[in-house]
Amino acid sequence: MDSAGRRAAYLVGGRRLESGSPEFAEAIAAAHAAHQRPRCLCLVGGIEMYVARLAGADGGYIVKRMPDTGSHHAPDCSSYEPPPEVSGLGQVLGSAISEDPTTGETTLRLDFAMSKITGRSTVPVTGGESDSVASSGAKLSLRSLLHYLWDQAELTRWHPGFTGKRTWATVRKHLLQAAENKIARGDSLRLRLYIPEAFTVEQRDAINARRVAQWSQAIAVSGKPQQLMLLIAEVKEIVPARYGFKAVVKHMPDQAFALDEQTYRRLGRRFGPELGLWGATEDIHMVMIATFSVATSGIPTIVEMSLMPVTRQWLPIENGFEKQLVERLVADARTFVKGLRYNLDAGSALASATLTDCEGSPTSLVVAPAGVADNGRCLQVGDPSIPVWFWHPSSEAMPVLPPRQDRRARVVEAAGKP
Known part of the structure; x- marks a missing residue:
C-alpha cells in the first residue's frame, strides 16, 4: 500500500492489477516464470519493476523496485524512497550492496566477521568503533547493516495511519522479511539472523525451543571455525553480572548475553551520547545489533555490537x-x-x-x-x-x-x- 493506505497498482502481463487483489499473486508468479517486468502505475507511463521469489517454506512472490529507481516514483507511492545521496545509502550502494534483479538476491559485503576460530582470543570491537570511520563505502559495518535492514523493512517511513500499529511484533516481522534474499559472506543472512519473538508466558516453552533450534548452528564444533549469529533486539539493560558483564534484551527473560569487560568499557566510550539519551529519556527504545557465539553450555556471548536509539514509533534518531x-x-x-x-x-x-x-x-x-x-x-x-x-x-x-x-x-x- 502507499503512504495513504491505498493499494499499489501495477501493469502485469498487460492487465492493471492492484496488490492484494485475488488475481495478483497468480499474475506476478506467472510474470516471474516468463521473466516479465511489471510496471508500477504511480505515474503516467509507469515505472519498471521486477518480481522476486521469496525464500523459506512459504515461498510466494513480491514486486520490487528496480535498483536505484526509488526516487523516480511518486512521493506517495509505496516504492518511493529519497535519492540515496541525501543519506548514507548513496555511499554503499553498488559497492557494499549489490542487487541482482535477475535472481532477486542482494549481496552484502560486511566489514565484520561472521565466524571465528574456536579458542583464539580476539580483540573485541564494539561495532560502532569502525562505523563512522570508514569513509569508504566498500563494506557494511554493523551499524550500516542495521540501517540497511531498517530501511528495507520500511521502518524509516511514517504516515499518520501508522499510529498505534507499530509494535515489536510488527518490527520483527518486517525485519525478517527484509532479510529474505540477502546474501552475506556466501550465506543466507536470514538463517543467521535472530530477532526475539514477542514473549508470552503461555508460549514460553515453544519460543525457547525455536530459539535453541536456531542457535544450534552457532555452537562450537571442535576443529572447525565457529559460526556466529546476528542479533537484533531491544536492550533492557547492560550491567555488571556475577562474573563479567551481561546484556539483557526484552522478550528474552530467561537468557542474557555475556560481555567481557573490554567490550563493556569500549561500549561506554563509543556510544556515550546514545546511552546518555536513552538513560535520560523514558520514551526512547535502544536497539542493539550484535554478532554472538554460543558455547556448548548454551550461553551466548557477544563478539561485536552497535546501538541505535529509536523513538516510541521505532523511528531511528541520532540525538x-x-x-x-x-x-x-x-x-x-x-x-x-x-x-x-x-x-x-x-x-x-x-x-x-x-x-x-x-x-x-x-x-x-x-x-x-x-x-x-x-x-x-x-x-x-x-x-x-x-x-x-x-x-x-x-x-x-x-x-x-x-x-x-x-x-x-x-x-x-x-x-x-x-
Whole structure:
C-alpha cells in the first residue's frame, strides 16, 4: 500500500492489477516464470519493476523496485524512497550492496566477521568503533547493516495511519522479511539472523525451543571455525553480572548475553551520547545489533555490537535534536522518510528526514551538525534542485516546517484527470 493506505497498482502481463487483489499473486508468479517486468502505475507511463521469489517454506512472490529507481516514483507511492545521496545509502550502494534483479538476491559485503576460530582470543570491537570511520563505502559495518535492514523493512517511513500499529511484533516481522534474499559472506543472512519473538508466558516453552533450534548452528564444533549469529533486539539493560558483564534484551527473560569487560568499557566510550539519551529519556527504545557465539553450555556471548536509539514509533534518531524534529513531524501528522547515516561520519551532512507530503517535490530536512557554520551551501545534500529545509539548533529555534500539500486541491486535481 502507499503512504495513504491505498493499494499499489501495477501493469502485469498487460492487465492493471492492484496488490492484494485475488488475481495478483497468480499474475506476478506467472510474470516471474516468463521473466516479465511489471510496471508500477504511480505515474503516467509507469515505472519498471521486477518480481522476486521469496525464500523459506512459504515461498510466494513480491514486486520490487528496480535498483536505484526509488526516487523516480511518486512521493506517495509505496516504492518511493529519497535519492540515496541525501543519506548514507548513496555511499554503499553498488559497492557494499549489490542487487541482482535477475535472481532477486542482494549481496552484502560486511566489514565484520561472521565466524571465528574456536579458542583464539580476539580483540573485541564494539561495532560502532569502525562505523563512522570508514569513509569508504566498500563494506557494511554493523551499524550500516542495521540501517540497511531498517530501511528495507520500511521502518524509516511514517504516515499518520501508522499510529498505534507499530509494535515489536510488527518490527520483527518486517525485519525478517527484509532479510529474505540477502546474501552475506556466501550465506543466507536470514538463517543467521535472530530477532526475539514477542514473549508470552503461555508460549514460553515453544519460543525457547525455536530459539535453541536456531542457535544450534552457532555452537562450537571442535576443529572447525565457529559460526556466529546476528542479533537484533531491544536492550533492557547492560550491567555488571556475577562474573563479567551481561546484556539483557526484552522478550528474552530467561537468557542474557555475556560481555567481557573490554567490550563493556569500549561500549561506554563509543556510544556515550546514545546511552546518555536513552538513560535520560523514558520514551526512547535502544536497539542493539550484535554478532554472538554460543558455547556448548548454551550461553551466548557477544563478539561485536552497535546501538541505535529509536523513538516510541521505532523511528531511528541520532540525538536530542533529531528527536525533537521527529516528534514534531509525528505530532503534526506529517508523512516522511527518516534518513540514516550508514557509514558516514558524524560531521557529514545528511537529510534527517524527507517530507513526502509537500506541494511539488519532496523536501529534505537537514539538522546542522554541531560546529558547522551557518551556511546552507556547506550542508547541501543530494540534488541541488531538491528543496532543503535547514535547522541550526545551536543558534535558532526550530524553523516553521514546509507546508503540507492541500489534500482537497489534490482530490480536485485527481478528479479532473482522464
